[in-house]
Amino acid sequence: MADAASRAVGAKPRLFVTFSLPPEVRAVIADSFDAHYAEAPGALARPDTEPALAACELVLVTATDTLDAAAVAALPASVRAVATYSVGHEHIDLAAARARGLAIYHTPDVLSEACAEVGLLLLLGAARRATESIALVRGGGWQGWTPLQLNGWGLTGKRLGVVGMGRIGREIATRARAFGMEIHYYNRSRLAPELEAGARYHASAESLLPVSQFLMLACPATADTIGFLNAARIAQLPRGAIVGNIARGSLVVDEDLVAALKTGQVAAAGLDVFNHEPDIHPAYFDLPNCFMLPHIGSATIETRVEMGRLVIDSLQAFLRGEPRDNRLA
Structure with a gap:
């Protein structure tokens, strides 16, 4: 199981990212996590085809990913927390996440x-x-x-x-x-x-x-x-x-x-x-x-970086057992 106990001392937590990110955001994430990126869109719909997912305890999704009850149930047992790179969270079944004991975070305010x-x-x-x-x-x-x-x-x-x-x-x-x-x-x-x-x-x-x-x-x-x-x-x-x-x-x-x-x-x-x-x-x-306009409300590089920093802060707080206001489940 990919959790704090199974990580080597000093190793970065493993994060699976389901979508592409600007280079500036990838660099910020790489400073704190051992990040693995999906080989193709729709990774949550076919978790068995993404071997890196099974080795990760943290997952970063976005508004175009559907994390319904079936997708929550299909996540590998290693996954303990999910952050969505969005303010909206209609794409996530929070009740299913709570039932599984899965922590969920979003990125309000910074955009x-x-x-x-x-x-x-x-x-x-x-x-x-x-x-x-x-x-x-x-x-x-x-x-x-x-x-x-x-x-x-x-x-x-x-x-x-x-x-x-x-x-x-x-x-x-x-x-x-x-x-x-x-x-x-x-x-x-x-x-x-x-x-x-x-x-x-x-x-x-x-x-x-x-x-x-x-x-x-x-x-x-x-x-x-x-x-x-x-x-x-x-x-x-x-x-x-x-x-x-x-x-x-x-x-x-x-x-x-x-x-x-x-x-x-x-x-x-x-x-x-x-x-x-x-x-x-x-x-x-x-x-x-x-x-x-093509849904560009938050599309500035400054905002994308701040969203990435909020994701990092949230997931690191989760690993330390600390509360955050942007936790949904």
């Missing part, structure tokens, strides 16, 4: 600022018609400036409604204030005044939506939030609202958002996350008022 930057990019890209602008220039069709060309909508003086005022939501609000936006939010509970920083609290989505000229989804995917942005809620937005989603694709009912983008109930949308990634709803591709 909040990067995600907030992309949140503003989504709002700007949608409001300022970036998809159409890029197509016009790259397609060679631009004939020069005119006062009628691709007029969009400004952020200054507009009301931004934030659904989910956790750390990412608050970082988005901070940046939106710099654009002169008035911040409103809906959250499970009201924030302390110092965290609100002047934002206006709404006790229900039904109160928030009618005032949201811009709407940003920044909450986790839960039983209460999956399918949150449906036709009924879209109808409560001011006509011509602009919607951004930096959270999870499952918060949006695609058919309802597509319909609203076609009618103008939603003037434009900025999406970084999608249902069934990477299989995006095909109707979005026909909508020039839909600004799309």
